Amino acid sequence: MKETIVDLIAEFFAGTHPAVGLPSRIPMSVPKDTTHGDLSSNICMMTAKAAGLPPRDLASELAAWLNGRLEGKATAEIAGPGFLNFRLAQEQVQGILRRILDAGREFGKSDHGAGKTINLEFVSANPTGPPVVVSARAAAFGSALARLLQCAGYSVTSEYYLNDAGAQVRALGGSLRARVRELAGDPLELPENGYHGLYLVDMARTLVAEAAESITAWDALPEEEALVGYAQWAVQMIQVQIKREMERFRAPFDVWFSEKELHASGKVLAVLELFEAKGLIYEADGARWFRSSDFGDEKDRVVIRSDGRPTYFLADAAYHLDKLERGFTKAINVLGPDHHGHIARMQAIATAIGAPAGWLEILLLQWVTLVENGEAVAMSKRAGEFVTMADLVEDVGVDVARTYFLTRRRDSHLEFDLTLAREQSSKSRVFYAQYATARIAGVTRKAVEAGLSIEFGPDLDLSRLDGPEELALIKFLEQFPAAIISAADAREPNRLFNYLVDTATCFHKFYHECQVVTEDVGLSQARLALTRATAQVLANGLDHLGVEAPERM
RNA sequence: GCGCCCGUAGCUCAGUUGGAUAGAGCAGCGGACUUCUAAUCCGCAGGUCACAGGUUCGAAUCCUGUCGGGCGUGCCA
DSSP: OHHHHHHHHHHHHHHHOTTSOOOSSOOOBOOSSGGGOSEEEOHHHHHHHHHTSOHHHHHHHHHHHHHTTSSTTOEEEEETTTEEEEEOOHHHHHHHHHHHHHHGGGTTOOOTTTTOEEEEEOOOOOTTSOOBHHHHHHHHHHHHHHHHHHHTTOEEEEEEEEOOSSHHHHHHHHHHHHHHHHHTTOOOOOOTTOOOOTHHHHHHHHHHHHOHHHHHHHHTSOHHHHHHHHHHHHHHHHHHHHHHHHHHTTOOOSEEEEHHHHHHTTHHHHHHHHHHHTTOEEEETTEEEEOGGGGTOSSOEEEEOTTSOBOHHHHHHHHHHHHHHTTOSEEEEEEOGGGGGGHHHHHHHHHHTTOOTTOEEEEEOOOEEEEETTEEOOOBTTTTBOOBHHHHHHHHOHHHHHHHHHTSOTTSOEEEEHHHHHHTGGGSHHHHHHHHHHHHHHHHHHHHHTTOOOOOOTTOOOTTOOSHHHHHHHHHHHTHHHHHHHHHHHTOHHHHHHHHHHHHHHHHHHHHHOOSSOSOHHHHHHHHHHHHHHHHHHHHHHHHTTOOOOSOO
16 A cells, blocks of 8 residues: 555656656655544645645645545645655455455564575674673674564575684683682682683683593693683683573574684684785784774774784684675674774774775664662672673563563663562553453454454454444554564664554554444454454564564463 | 764664654553453653754754763783
8 A cells, every 4th residue: 555655645746747856756655643544745845845735735636536546445644844645445354454464474574575585693702701781782683583574575694793703712711720629729820911700710610620630621721722721721611501591581693703713714823914915014013913903994904913923803803704605695793882992993804895885784782771779780790790691681581681671772871770570560561561462362262262263364343343442453464564664774672562562552442442243143253253363463573583472361 | 182883752772775753671650351371552741952163945863063971092802
């Protein structure tokens, strides 16, 4: 319907105002105020000047032209300063429900992405400790975005970059060794930049209990290799834990990409050669530098330290080259708030490795402040004071935690009030939407008992759905695919969540006004079909966000 | 200093890429269960969209500046 109106408008302008340049997409939106009709366009206000007419005059000309041509019994009218509002006839709205029922489980999917391939990297926290709360935000955001993009027709690879090489990992190895020796009775001597977290004590106990012979073997090695031994064992342990927690949080990954293997494969030095060949490397102060300032970064960056070791930055360049070579049409990186200084240099990398403009898209998440009993909870991984992702999930549950993150915009600094989440978890917005799915399941059980059919074939008479709550709900459901595309394209899963909550509102109102299972079999059957379509939208939508849609609460 | 993000109701946050009277939840007040789940619904109250300019038919949204808060600015990752 929307498309045909847009086409008609284009036809009108081509015929009567050929000189007017139309925008690439003629705006057509669903007004938030339902008294403004079912669809609305501001095209006349945009083109009035070029057409040499006051907006309302142009609108009335267009409305008159359209009213003979719109399909069905749809109407166009002028409103306000020059809006054009369209109203659908009742049968057209009922036809929408028919299409939703026919689409069934597929409703919401589209080929909008046209098979484009996206690499979506998120979380990628260092495997030097258990995932913390910011990682939970990233996990919720990334996994939801991955699902949304898939639903919108993109082919998505979810990826976790494991920084299992480098100085922080060595510090982890040293910290673990210190804890092992502490268990043996030595005084605790954590290395500089070491990790103070008590999780390393537990890990040391496990190591002593299960692999004491490794300790003996490592300690016989030269210092550097000994640390590597400890570090790799620790990383391995933590990595397993990260995977387990991500899965429990419904954030699965397709690929776990190891920085260590990137070094081992020679790809890190290969990208250095590529940059050298392009004349982007020079020496200064004993180190080798990459000319990232040529690409808009504020300064050049070291890629090979004066001691000969490559930097994290160089490995990152190799990593992105690898992604490019794997053929993704786009790479999206979800980064934590402390990484905004990296954007310019990462874009410099993308350009230098020959990626097309816009290939690398960086999404920054903002901080999560944990609040408990009215006070901010201090968090520092190195100092060993933090609330882990596992603590959070244990505390409030996966659904509430994901909802907390997914109802907020990614760039809002959000406050996660643990006390509130605990005390009032039953008031979380997620329960509002879930309650709707549970209610529908309850109605369905009741309907089956009453002998109604849960098959909604083409002979079903939907014309009985003529009440305002019923029609409003149908119109709301229709927006589901558009809500997914909008959320996917804007990289804002929160839009879908908001849509689902609004859908639940619409449903609760309908539920309050309209008894589904009644003596009137025809009406009951039609209303049951409407609840089925609603359940489909809610369940599909919640599933994309990684939230459960329970049948009982 | 320079750079990035944020500033919307008492609190936590939305606001469909510039639209019509700025919205929800919580907290407060008042209504609705003999009914398919009241974890719901209906109503009242609550605002200088940080501030000042600018762009235009039209700005919470875009541009500039100011003030606040957060973060970054390593041969750490």
